Amino acid sequence: MKKDNTLIGAGVLSSFTASICCITPVFALVAGTSGIASTFSWLESARPYFIAFTILTLGFAWYQILKPKREADCHCETPAKPKLIETKTFLGILTAFAMLMLAFPSYSHIFYPKTGSQTELVDNENLQTVEFSINGMTCTSCEEHVNHEVNKLSGIISSTTSYDNGNAVIQFDSLKTNVSEIETAINSTGYKVTERKEK
Numbered sequence: 714m715k716k717d718n719t720l721i722g723a724g725v726l727s728s729f730t731a732s733i734c735c736i737t738p739v740f741a742l743v744a745g746t747s748g749i750a751s752t753f754s755w756l757e758s759a760r761p762y763f764i765a766f767t768i769l770t771l772g773f774a775w776y777q778i779l780k781p782k783r784e785a786d787c788h789c790e791t792p793a794k795p796k797l798i799e800t801k802t803f804l805g806i807l808t809a810f811a812m813l814m815l816a817f818p819s820y821s822h823i824f825y826p827k828t829g830s831q832t833e834l835v836d837n838e839n840l841q842t843v844e845f846s847i848n849g850m851t852c853t854s855c856e857e858h859v860n861h862e863v864n865k866l867s868g869i870i871s872s873t874t875s876y877d878n879g880n881a882v883i884q885f886d887s888l889k890t891n892v893s894e895i896e897t898a899i900n901s902t903g904y905k906v907t908e909r910k911e912k
Contacts, residue, residue, distance in 0.1 A: 724770030728811035731763030771808050778804055821854035825861050841887045846908040850876035862898045866890045
């Protein structure tokens with residue numbers, strides 16, 4: 714049973730590791746240290762392997778716990794009640810936790826406060842739109858993190874970030890903020906602006 718518990722632990726740890734690149738930005742937001750957000754983004758390429766390992770180890774653990782037990786020929790004393798860690802209930806809880814961790818990138822955006830665009834009237838002469846190419850984003854959590862930091866600046870009209878495209882399109886009032894401040898805000902998340910172009 715000790716071997717099974719180690720396997721179950723490895724599966725749960727693997728499920729957490731599979732989504733750590735998306736969990737870190739949320740932790741960074743809560744802790745107020747947004748610069749560490751991209752620390753684990755390098756793990757994104759290994760995510761499919763972590764997912765496969767999690768499913769295999771938990772599947773094997775379920776097989777071990779559900780397979781029919783052989784009757785012993787001896788008259789050994791058997792424990793009346795198994796420990797909690799050896800029950801289906803415990804394995805079910807760990808499996809549910811693992812699935813929540815694996816699915817984290819798809820619902821991570823709900824942990825970010827909603828920051829709407831500023832609705833002040835802007836003279837068209839002062840309205841500027843810039844597209845920033847950003848390196849290191851891997852999921853919707855990354856997008857929300859960039860939008861959250863950019864929307865803290867005064868004069869931001871809209872901020873649309875896409876990890877798929879690796880960019881952020883920011884519309885802003887050039888009297889209240891500038892390209893350099895926006896780039897600094899994006900870089901403070903731990904992701905890096907690699908290029909910028911006016912639209």
